Amino acid sequence: MPIYTLPDLPYDYSALEPYVSGKIMELHHDKHHAAYVKGANQALEQIHDAAESGNTGAANMLEKNLAFNLAGHKNHTVFWNNMTGTKDEEPLGELKAAIEDQFGSFEGFQRYFEAMCAGIQGSGWAVLAWDSLGEKLITLQMYDHQGNLPLTVFPLVLLDLWEHAYYLDYLNVRADYVKSWWHIVNWEDASKRFDEVRNINTVLAK
Numbered sequence: 001m002p003i004y005t006l007p008d009l010p011y012d013y014s015a016l017e018p019y020v021s022g023k024i025m026e027l028h029h030d031k032h033h034a035a036y037v038k039g040a041n042q043a044l045e046q047i048h049d050a051a052e053s054g055n056t057g058a059a060n061m062l063e064k065n066l067a068f069n070l071a072g073h074k075n076h077t078v079f080w081n082n083m084t085g086t087k088d089e090e091p092l093g094e095l096k097a098a099i100e101d102q103f104g105s106f107e108g109f110q111r112y113f114e115a116m117c118a119g120i121q122g123s124g125w126a127v128l129a130w131d132s133l134g135e136k137l138i139t140l141q142m143y144d145h146q147g148n149l150p151l152t153v154f155p156l157v158l159l160d161l162w163e164h165a166y167y168l169d170y171l172n173v174r175a176d177y178v179k180s181w182w183h184i185v186n187w188e189d190a191s192k193r194f195d196e197v198r199n200i201n202t203v204l205a206k
C-alpha cells in the first residue's frame, strides 16, 4: 500500500494562463510530480526491505532517493496551492505586516526574491518560509528539492525554478517567468499557512 499519493490540482490545467500554460501544468503535475510520489514510495519500501533483510549496502543511495523524491513531492504539493486563477492578489493582514517587518515593504521583498531566483545555480526553488526558532519570516534558496535548508522551517510560498516549470513558455528567460508568477501567487493560501504554522508547538519544532 503506497504511503504517498498524487494530489489533484486545485484548479484546471489552464487556470493559470496566460502566465503558466495548461501544457506545462499537465506535464508538471501528471509526469514530474507523479514521478516524485512514485520515487518516495519506492525508497521507503526499499529501506524497509533493507532494514529487514540486513542487506544495507545501498543505504546511501536509498537515503538520497528518499530525500530527493519526498522533498519533490512535498514541494509540489505546497506549490500547486500557492497559485491561483484569481489574478493579482497581494498579501494582507498579519502576513503583510510580517513581510514589511523583515523586508521593509512588499516591493522590497519582491526585489530581493527576484534576485534570489535569478541567482540559483542549477535546479532549485525560492522559498518564503517561517522560522520557528526566530519566529520570523526568512527566505531560502533551495537546491534541487531539498538542499541548503535548516531544519524545521515551514514554507509559506515557494516557487519552482526547475526548467521543467517554465521552459516551454519562457525558454531560457527565467526572470520573465518569475515576473509573471507574481500575478498568480495565492496570498490567501499563504496567509492561511502563516496562521497555521505559527500555532505549531515551537518547542518541538526547534
Ligand code: MN
Binding pocket: 028, 032, 076, 160, 162, 164, 165
Ligand atoms: Mn517541478
